Amino acid sequence: MTEGNRSWPRRVLGAVLALARRSVATVVLVVLVLVGLRAWHSTQGPPLRPWHTIVPAELDSDAIVHGDWNAWMAAESRLFDRLHRDLQREMEPADRTPINRYEDGSFASPLAFDREWNRSYILDPAITPRGVAVLLHGLSDSPYSMRSLAALYRANGFIAIVPRMPGHGTVPGALTHEGRKEWEATVEMTMVEARRRTGGRLPLHLVGYSNGGALGLLHVARRIAAGERNDVQRIVLLSPMIEVNTFARYAGLAGLPAYFGRYAKTAWLDLLPEYNPFKYNSFPVRAARESYLVTSDLQGAMDAVAQRGAMDKLPPILAFQSVVDDTVTAPAVMTRLFDRLPANGSELVLFDVHRGRMLDPILRPGVTAWTHEALKVSRRYTFTVIGTASEDDATAVARSRPANADGVRTRGIGARYPEDIYSLSHIALPFPADDPLYGRDPSGRRVIQLGRIAVRGERNTLAVSQDSLDRLTWNPFYDEMRKRIEETLPP
Known part of the structure; x- marks a missing residue:
């Protein structure tokens, strides 16, 4: 080989390396520019308030998992007492508004409700227990979101155990510190309490909403992957966080400037008034x-179960999901969870968009049409879509393809798709129409009623986010969901 021929590969390699260096430099430059813009943008807008800067001292993951339910409840009580004192000391007169959840006398105060639903609780049935249900709430949420479902299980003879995930139910600033390790430890501690209460005799059900669904599945999958006994007979999921959008994966970059005090607000994706008594409106980058890391851990655990050849150990899953969801990737519930399940009696129920003649044309087909193809395929599980009967008939029907069936069965569910609603939302599923806070027809005392607020007027006038008021907060098909859950309970 001539010298020229020998040098050709070196020249090509050198050119490739030079291109790679330029590409890396370009990416680094783009990241630095974006981070710089993010830092500058954080200097605009509202200042941080005490509920953003106070970080309550929760139990760490080791203390949680090595403790028990009674120790958790005692620590939680001390936590809430300290937090209340700290907030009252730090709040300024301008913070004491009629819609601030942290002002004791406000319409949005948790104290205005029949109990402090931000805390962990257990609902015992009036009869001899027939089972135990653990209910896990979602991200930035609180145990309140499991209130109606917990009552449903109690009415059917189950002990309902609803833990508060660390960092939740207190102040948004808590989520700048607490994370998946503490949440997973809390699930483990709660499941130990649940198994104790079953006494090895009663069925154990696990119910998870949003991030709580991912945490519950992760707990079960890890036990199976480790060869441990799975004590859960049934899993029920609502808007499960199987996959989140791509931004969440790289969200940590957005908060880098927060290490410099001047740019502390970059630790937050949203800084909003806190008018919801049981859910944060402000949202930190870390959350x-x-x-994302919870969903990544879940996929890893499911892979481990599959590699062990133990997918048949997973209990039957009943899941409810809106076809459109701005928080999680709705199709991933089908493709990344249900399509991996064995034929074990599972069912996926989707709430479709309103396909009426006036509404369907203004919907984006790229995010609403995927259910049409999904119903054409026979699967190992039952696949159900609840929506309008036709473009001229808003009667709600359930179109179901049973497991391994050739055709689709259609039946009415005794309801209509409301004409003023074009879809459900991620946050709507657990709440019936009479929910005191989120329902269209709220029951209970005179408190803030977010589900009834439907306002029209001029832009840039409201003290709260118009988008948050427009988002559906209750489930018009809650009764159908309730019936399907009750069918999974022992007679």
Whole structure:
């Protein structure tokens, strides 16, 4: 080989390396520019308030998992007492508004409700227990979101155990510190309490909403992957966080400037008034990153179960999901969870968009049409879509393809798709129409009623986010969901 021929590969390699160096430099430059813009943008907008800067001292993951339910409840009580004192000391007169959840006399105060639903609780049935249900709430949420479902299980003879995930139910600033390790430890501690209460005799059900669904599945999958006994007979999921958007994966970069005090607000994706008594409106960067890591851990655990050849150990799953969801990737519930399940009696129920003649044309087909093809395929599980009967008939029907069936069965569910609603939302599923806070026809005392607020007027006038008021907060098909859950309970 001539010298020229020998040098050709070196020249090509050198050119490739030079191109790679330029590409890396370009990416680094783009990241630095974006981070710089993010830092500058954080200097605009509202200042941080005490509920953003106070970080309550929760139990760490080791203390949680090595403790028990009674120790958790005692620590939680001390936590809430300290937090209340700290907030009252730090709040300024301008913070004491009629819609601030942290002002004791406000319409949005948790104290205005029949109990402090931000805390962990257990609902015992009036009869001899027939089972135990653990219910896990979602990210930035609180145990309140499991209130109606917990009552449903109690009415059917189950002990309902609803833990508060660390960092939740207190102040948004808590989510700048607490994360998946503490949440997973809390699930483990709660499941130990649940198994104790079953006494090895009663069925154990696990119910998870959003991030709580991912945490519950992760707990079960890890036990199976480790060869441990799975004590859960049934899993019920609502808007499960199987996959989140791509931004959550890299959300940590958005918060880098927060290490410099001047840019502390870059630790937050949203800084909003806190008018919801049981859910944060402000949202920190770290919470987005932790939610992605939970879904990543879940996929790893499911892979481990599959590699062990133990997918048949997973209990039957009943899941409810809106076809459109701005928080999680809705199709991933089908493709990344249900399509991996064995034929074990599982069912996926989708709430479709309103396909009426006036509404369907203004919907984006790229995010609403995927259910049409999904119903054409026979699967190992039952696949159901609840929506309008036709473009001229808003009667709600359930179109179901049973497991391994050739055709689709259609039946009415005794309801209509409301004409003023074009879809469900991620946050709507657990709440019936009479929910005191989120329902269209709220029951209970005179408190803030977010589900009834439907306002029209001029832009840039409201003190709260118009988008948050427009988002559906209750489930018009809750009764159908309730019936399907009750069918999974022992007679």
